[in-house]
Amino acid sequence: MSKYARFDRRPPPKERPWKVHPIWRGIGCILFVLIPVLSYAAAALLVESNLLSRWVVMPPELMMTVRIPFLPIPPIRHFFANVLVGSLLAVLGFGALTILYTLVYRLSGGSSLGPLDAPPIYRQRRRRS
Numbered sequence: 001m002s003k004y005a006r007f008d009r010r011p012p013p014k015e016r017p018w019k020v021h022p023i024w025r026g027i028g029c030i031l032f033v034l035i036p037v038l039s040y041a042a043a044a045l046l047v048e049s050n051l052l053s054r055w056v057v058m059p060p061e062l063m064m065t066v067r068i069p070f071l072p073i074p075p076i077r078h079f080f081a082n083v084l085v086g087s088l089l090a091v092l093g094f095g096a097l098t099i100l101y102t103l104v105y106r107l108s109g110g111s112s113l114g115p116l117d118a119p120p121i122y123r124q125r126r127r128r129s
């Protein structure tokens with residue numbers, strides 16, 4: 001092969017036949033930030049109410065107060081417990097949104113095939129004699 005010949009003989013990929021509306025990207029970005037923030041806030045409330053009601057016993061390693069020396073913020077109480085419970089709530093929140101999205105999509109009459117899926121092949125059945 002010469003110096004300027006291309007090794008890749010495949011044609012460039014075709015452009016998608018559909019476009020994602022920019023508002024959906026904005027909503028996804030907002031939810032991607034909003035759900036973890038709300039999960040941490042809910043986790044802080046749940047951990048504090050757990051201290052009063054004793055629903056679940058938390059180990060002392062999770063209930064430590066964390067101080068960050070180079071930031072001028074007050075110490076964060078029960079930081080590890082809040083992060084653990086918040087991450088669990090975030091997973092549940094994203095899962096609930098996924099289930100809600102699939103229900104709405106199926107109820108709105110959306111096709112089960114995607115834009116790149118081929119339709120199923122229907123074959124006539126042979127009759128046995």
